[in-house]
Amino acid sequence: MEDQCRVLAAAVETLDDVFYVYDADGKLAYWNTRLNELFDLTDSELSGTEPTEFFVADDREAVEVALEEVFESGQTTVEARAETTEGVVTFELSGRLLTADDGTVQGFSGVGRDITDRREREWHLQRQNERLTEFADLLAHDLRTPLAVTSGHLELAAEELSVERINAARDGLGRLESIIEDLRTATRDGALAADEQAVDIADVATTAWTHVETDSAVLEPPPPILIEADPKRLLRLFENVFANAVTHGPERNERAADEKDRSDATEITVRIVPTPDGFAIEDDGRGIAPDERERVFEPGASRAADGTGFGLYIVRTIAEAHGWTVRVTTGEHGGARFEFDIDADTAC
Structure with missing residues (x-):
């Protein structure tokens, strides 16, 4: 005994x-x-x-x-x-x-x-379900306007055979396609990151830059930063932040005083820097006002006439799917700075 x-x-x-x-x-x-x-x-x-x-x-x-x-x-x-x-x-x-x-x-x-990890996973799933509900509410509103405009232009084009109206219809359809693609991306990438592996941010960022229409913008060579992440979702995150920086960068006449300088000026420079808690992506563009910094992550928020309003919403969704947080501050040169805080267990 x-x-x-x-x-x-x-x-x-x-x-x-x-x-x-x-x-x-x-x-x-x-x-x-x-x-x-x-x-x-x-x-x-x-x-x-x-x-x-x-x-x-x-x-x-x-x-x-x-x-x-x-x-x-x-x-x-x-x-x-x-x-x-x-x-x-x-x-x-x-x-x-x-x-x-x-x-x-x-x-x-x-x-x-x-059961800490289990509750955290459940919290993430709940957040994703809430976001899908938001998408359902926004979908009808955001698709109704371009559809109505496109239908109207096509009806008139059929009567008048107007090239201008046909081009306007094509623009409307292009915007509709962008909205649908961003919606599909957000719902697909909104799932928990399932393929996390060792990733060098420098490699992912360099590839993402080639996927974005950057015009004369410049990406400074990023330093190697090793983290655990889903490469495909991380690529989309960088693409969206880069696109936001270029889209909302300064006009050329804000950077140069005469026509010669305007023709040679670089519109914006984007940098990636390591931080004590993760990494940051910053630019030297217009920046984001303090009272706008939380709203920019909301679905449907866009300051660009041709923006879908889902780019930064997707960025936050992907970050949270990895267990990270993201916030906007002011960059070293006055532009926008997106800071990603990574859980201590995520860094390599």
Whole structure:
């Protein structure tokens, strides 16, 4: 019997989860060393503690309700967050009543399982579903106008055989095609990044630059920055940020005073720089006003007459699918700067 107890105790110590036993008074009586590691507490400091003491204030009420439930119904399950040596962890906590042969309640035992990653994945999926709903609402509005204009021009063109009206109809159809393509991209790239691998940002950015109509804009040779990312989605992210920089760059007459300078002037320069938390893409264009910096990521927002308004929305969607955040600030030369903060586990 003694050997069996030793084997059982050794098995409990191999668990990645927290194992605990509370007595009939709801005081901690037995636990594995995983609990010591997560809270950096000694055995004497842990002995006799109550369940609520481990968790953040907002979740303690739920733990108290679960504690009552396990003594009343014999079992319980609850989720609660705790500040641990590994950061804030979301636990799924179980509890089952322990009774003696005569039915006397001796306490309860259970397991605390780290479900932080699972909850984060679920949050991302929820965000993507919300965005698909937004697309459904925007689709009718954004497609109705170019369709109506195109239909009108085509009807008149059929009557007048006007080249001007036919070209206008073609422009309308081209804009419609752009909107549909961006919608397809956003829904496709809105899924969780599924093919993450080691990627050099310099390679992806250089390729993306060749996919964008940059005119006389210049991309400074990017430095090597190694991260874990989905290459296809990252390529789309860079394409959209570059297109935004070029589209919203300064007019030539804002950069040069005379006709000769205007003919030789570079419209905009784009740079990629490493940051302590990831990387940034910045330009020396007009920049984005502080009160516009959050709105530019909203679906349908565009300052360009021929823009679809989904470019930066897609950028944010791809970033969040990787678990990153993106924000707009002011670049070194006064233009727009898009800063991407990457989770510490994502960097190579």
